[in-house]
Amino acid sequence: MEFLYTLIINIIKVAVVFGVTLLHVAYATYFExxxxxxxxxxxxxxxxxxxxxxQPFADMFKSxxxxxxxxxKADKAVFFIAPVIVLxxxxxxxxxxxxxxxxxxxxxNVGMLFILACASLSVxxxxxxxxxxxxxxxxxxxxxxxxxxxxYEIAMGISLxxxxxxxxxxxxxxxxxxxxxxxxxxxxxxxxxxxxxxxIAAFAxxxxxxxxxxxxxxxxxxxxxxxxxGFRYALFFLSEYxxxxxxxxIMTLCFFGGWTIPRFITDILxxxxxxxGIFWFLLKVYFFIFFYYWVRATVPRYRFxxxxxxxxxxxxxxxxxxxxxxxxxxxxxx
Amino acid sequence: xxxxxxFFIYFAVSMVFLSLLIITVKNPVHSILxxxxxxxxxxxxxxxxxxxxxxxxxxILYAGAILVLFLFVIMMLNLKEELVSHRFIGEWPVGxxxxxxxxxxxxxxxxxxxxxxxxxxxxxxxxxxxxxKALGKILYxxxxxxxxxxxxxxxxxxxxxxxxxxKEQS
Numbered sequence: 001m002e003f004l005y006t007l008i009i010n011i012i013k014v015a016v017v018f019g020v021t022l023l024h025v026a027y028a029t030y031f032e033x034x035x036x037x038x039x040x041x042x043x044x045x046x047x048x049x050x051x052x053x054x055q056p057f058a059d060m061f062k063s064x065x066x067x068x069x070x071x072x073k074a075d076k077a078v079f080f081i082a083p084v085i086v087l088x089x090x091x092x093x094x095x096x097x098x099x100x101x102x103x104x105x106x107x108x109n110v111g112m113l114f115i116l117a118c119a120s121l122s123v124x125x126x127x128x129x130x131x132x133x134x135x136x137x138x139x140x141x142x143x144x145x146x147x148x149x150x151x152y153e154i155a156m157g158i159s160l161x162x163x164x165x166x167x168x169x170x171x172x173x174x175x176x177x178x179x180x181x182x183x184x185x186x187x188x189x190x191x192x193x194x195x196x197x198x199x200i201a202a203f204a205x206x207x208x209x210x211x212x213x214x215x216x217x218x219x220x221x222x223x224x225x226x227x228x229x230g231f232r233y234a235l236f237f238l239s240e241y242x243x244x245x246x247x248x249x250i251m252t253l254c255f256f257g258g259w260t261i262p263r264f265i266t267d268i269l270x271x272x273x274x275x276x277g278i279f280w281f282l283l284k285v286y287f288f289i290f291f292y293y294w295v296r297a298t299v300p301r302y303r304f305x306x307x308x309x310x311x312x313x314x315x316x317x318x319x320x321x322x323x324x325x326x327x328x329x330x331x332x333x334x
Numbered sequence: 335x336x337x338x339x340x341f342f343i344y345f346a347v348s349m350v351f352l353s354l355l356i357i358t359v360k361n362p363v364h365s366i367l368x369x370x371x372x373x374x375x376x377x378x379x380x381x382x383x384x385x386x387x388x389x390x391x392x393x394i395l396y397a398g399a400i401l402v403l404f405l406f407v408i409m410m411l412n413l414k415e416e417l418v419s420h421r422f423i424g425e426w427p428v429g430x431x432x433x434x435x436x437x438x439x440x441x442x443x444x445x446x447x448x449x450x451x452x453x454x455x456x457x458x459x460x461x462x463x464x465x466x467k468a469l470g471k472i473l474y475x476x477x478x479x480x481x482x483x484x485x486x487x488x489x490x491x492x493x494x495x496x497x498x499x500x501k502e503q504s
Contacts, residue, residue, distance in 0.1 A: 078363070109464045113390035120398025124370065127402070131363060131409055139409070146406045150399060157394075170466055 013105050017094055025241040026056035032293045039297040066230035073134030074227065082132060083228070083235035086125030090239045090246065093118035097249050098173050100259045100277035111172040112164070115250060116157060119205060122239065123149040126207075126214065126224050129236070133227035141223025144304060145207065145214035151308060152204035152211075155315035159194040159201070162319075162326040163187060163254045176258035183264075186257035193322040195255045197315050202247040204311070206240060209296040213304055248288035249281075256284050342382065349375045362408045366401060373397040387466040 030045065030052070037044030045052030070079060093115045095105040108114060123145060130142015164170050166187060167178035179187050188195045204211040215223035225236055252258055259277030266273050302310070352372040359365045373396050380389035460468045473481050 075361075075363075078367070108386065110386045110390045110466060113387070113394065117390050117393035117398060120394055120402075123398075123402060124405070127405055127409070128363070128367075143406070143409060146402055146409075150402055150406075153399070171464075 010105065013103075014095070017099075017105060018091070021091070021094060021242060021245070022238075024245060025238055026060065028241050028244070028289060029059070029237075030056050031289075032296075035290065035293045036297045039294070060234070063234040064231055068230045068232065069227070071134050071227045075132040075134070078128050078132035079227075080232075082125045082129035083232045083239075084125070085128065086122045087235050087239040087242075089118040089121040090242045093246055094242070096172065097246070098176070098253070098258065099281055101173070103278065104173070107173075110170050112160065112170045112175070112250075112254070115246065116153075116160070119243070119246070120149075120153060122243065125236075125239075129228065130214075130224035133224070135227055137221045138224050138226045141214040141220050141226070144220075145224060148204055148207075148211065148213065148307060148311075151311035152201040152315070155197050155311060155319045156201040156205060158316065158319035158323055159191075159197040160250075160254060162191055162194040162323045165323070165326050165330060166191065172253050172258075175254055176260060179257045180260050180263070183262075184257075185260050185262040186255060188255040191255065191322065191326065193318055194326070195251075197319045197322065198251065198255070200310070200315060202251065203292070203295065204307070206243045206247055206292075208240075208244065208292055210299040210302050211307055212301060213307060216301060218301075244289060244292055245285065248285045248292075251288050252281060252284040258284075338382065342379075345375050345379050345382075349379075363405070366405050366408065369404075370397055370401055373401065384460070385465055387469055 033055075034044040034052075045055040048054045048058045070076065096108055096111040096114050098104040098107075098111075126145045126149075127142045130138045130140070130145065133139070163175060167175040169175060169178070179185055182190065203209075207214050213223075214220075215225055217223075220226070225233060228236065259281040261272065261280050349372060352368055352375065356365045356368045356372065359368065373392060377389040377392045377397075380386075380392060463471075
């Protein structure tokens, strides 16, 4: 009976998170087009519904009813399964993110490592999509993505290791609680090198501008997405936006205090303690998502050798230095 | 039988079958995909032993880094079908002999397996400390020397790889 009860509660939680995430993705695309439109002195979507608010649904129905084209040279089984391999781990890592102090689907001991594992799995889908399409452009996109993700994962992991070292835990809720003890209730000012390295690596990890070389349209048509159409294309799109949400959540939880706000603010304005934690969490997450769009509208794309140079010669040494520094400070100063 | 045993039987049987499939499938990319599934099953077995840290590291390192490099190399070589040339398959009796001797060695080693080490880490302590912390504490205090030796061996391998790659270019 007890088992059945927890099962039902968990299914409801999963359904809520799943539904909200899909809605988030729909309006994240709308938000992106509006923000980038304004930054480039355009209006963005205005036609469908009031202020273009129904545009995401129009796009969704369009991609649902499009013809599903399969290239003759494609490896069919892998071509079919590749979008699912991208989407499934990305959606799974939502289950260990604590949205507030109480709301988390699966409270596991290695939460942060679980997210890293999921992030490293979704790259398979991209590589396999490129390989199975049987086209040169898609193939190059897949190869580029493999090289890029492997290089930037190292820097990302090492910069997160400094967070684990500071917090003394890989549980996401304990990392947040450990941050609350610090004057600004966040690690970002203390671990500024690690934070900047993570921020840059997160762009590369989600294939966003300025590191969107796997889908660079000026050289590779659309990279690994070239041969995909209709709903399979939409699945890749969906997972990219969910991955952005997850990267923003990691930055919020590991560097910006998660669902808490700095203690000196609640000391001055004590009524803010009654605001639910999920509000602060989402506020910080959407700041980072806005930052993704901001960068996309501002910075041009890097060349591939430049991308590799930044990853191996700048970010990895910096993150190692940061790790040593944190270890030293933790041992001898704090 | 308990449910745990049923799960174990599922994992054991499917791991054996997956391993057989990996070496018999013709397309190298498909065999890498099967290997990915195999790594998941290994991680699942670690979870049964309450070793959640090992399970996560298994997926991050083996599935997320090493296997991606395998895939990368196979795609770069563009091996759509496995190379079947006399040079590779002509000497199969030697291969069988080596394989049999290694498996005999393994069987001999496993039959003499004894749980010698008895530390102060009981299951209760591990449960309160969490598996990750317990592993870290033991690895960096009691087993520091073997750990450092292993890391130096890995470092030598990395440096060796770089040296080999450099020679190729000049």
